[in-house]
Amino acid sequence: MVVLENLRIALAALRANGMRSLLTTLGIVIGVAAVVAVVSVVQGLQHLATNVFEGVGANFLQVEVNQDRQRGPGLIAKQLKLTAEDAQAVREQVPGIRFFTRVAAGIAKVKYADRRHQPGSVMGVDESYQDVMNHAVDRGRFLSRLDLENHRKVAVIGPKIVDKLKLGGQPLGKEIYVGNLPVIVIGVMETKGQTLGTDLDDRVFLPFGTAVELFGRAAADRVEIDLQAATTAQVDAVRAAVRRLLRRRHRLAVGRPDDFRIIVQDELLKQITGFLSGVTAVVGGVVAISLLVGGIGIMNVMLVSVTERTREIGVRKAVGARRRDILLQFLIEAVALSLAGGVVGLALGYGLGALVVAVVPAHLPAAHVPLWAIALSFGFSAAVGIFFGIYPAGKAARLDPIEALRYE
């Protein structure tokens, strides 16, 4: 109850010195705003990353050439391979695979009439790509088995390509050029948005064989294999079987490291999360400094406040306030001051995060402030208030009532 009363007194005192209180808390405001803004953007990204990979599911595996090994200790940097034949072997010999696709990616311009565009990537894939990646066609159809077998000159394109080439409302059936290869658009993928700088809508899908003809044999020697295990329980078994098979095919002696890499969804998530945590930690350091500065500001203004109100402290002591009552009063005032800064900072940071998302041209996900960040901001503000308020409050509590009453 005394706490409640003290809170009332504290708020009245802060109101009475509105401008001073505002300037004092600026350090806290900036600190909290910074942490909330960054956390909201980073968390939004993470949220999205999680969503994207939840989209492909926990059963997803990706096999690719291990680029780290290419710069390995050998005298001659060997051109590592993961060939279409390797992929074929995986498909035929590894049990427990539900969906499977090879991916041969390359770079080529697309062209329609006088419009040219450089897509994010041109990918030669198998017909079950859309099942593996859980990415469906919006209009028309996806590549079929017949398209694959006959190396047909057809393409499924992302919605961004439709925009860039101005294919209009009826893109299906139009003939576009991919590099110097004329292909017929047979489908448009559904919009998937961006993730971590990759625009999933800025892609062209060709039948695998067609892509190899376009890019040459090298593309078939360096493929990526994406697959879905039949069940989550089988992911590890599939991974082990793929590894055994590829080691045997690549004739890797016992003890030599893999020249390929198998990534499961967990690890992808871990990598992204790790990167984002790094960013968060750096920002955390910056925030710690600004909270320190803010805290010193609070200590300063509380010392001024104690001096100004020496007489008030004397009166309170004369009518029966104990040391701890006075201590509590000024401590609560300091905490109220820094918490007010925290609230303003939270609002400002949230606004800033939303602004960044709105202004930055890349399609960042909506700012997302997790509850823990709010709790953390308030916790930190309160801790700063207590830490930097204890000295001025202690000074007030120790004042001699007679001296205090005499103070002019």
Next chain:
Amino acid sequence: MPALIELADVYKIYDMGAEKVHALNGIDLLLDRGEYVAIMGASGSGKSTLMNLLGCLDTPTSGSYRLNGVAVEELDDSQLAAIRNKEIGFVFQTFNLLPRTDALHNVELPLIYAGMPRRERRERASHALERVGLADRMHHNPNELSGGQRQRVAIARALVNAPSLLLADEPTGNLDSATSVEIMELFDQLHAGGNTVVLVTHEPDIAAHAWRRVNLRDGMVLSDVASARTAAAPPAASPTPATPATAASPEVNAG
């Protein structure tokens, strides 16, 4: 029942570095419930120090002070605070009200530290303001009140906890003479109502309201006189003529 206040051989010595200042030099004083006492003396006589001691804002360097039978010199800081809260009501020359805080809340202040629930507090505080004639000024801040009204608020604050002792330090020092008369009449009423009142003043006019006058000089009791009014209508407790404890003083007038 012990006397309300028993000072026995009280010294207060301030160590001012080079020299020691003897603010109180062996004071003996007995004060009963219901008394109306003026403590007088020139500046430097020790009357402020004595008031601080009586008000439990300070403790004696040596000697003993019993308030209601409690040995004050043995109490720690928070026990002293509790005594000030429950037993003492201070009235200051400069009113010492909290600025930007309305009259009601100023009067509530001692009750807050007594831990009284809000509703009861409000009731007691508004009742105290009614007693000093400020029922219609409860929600005015001190800067909206006249000097006399401010001192009335301060008196209401001093009264609100029903203390054993009202301690007023030059209560009219900042007031014009007409207002001073009003305030002193209020003290007279409070005394008549059974309150024990101790005034610290250097003005004989003010001291004349009291029933007993204690004169201090150089930290010692110079005289302790009961005024003629003592014989009139005694308040609840019997007024005290010279007591044995004051016999040590050089001049004792048993009036």
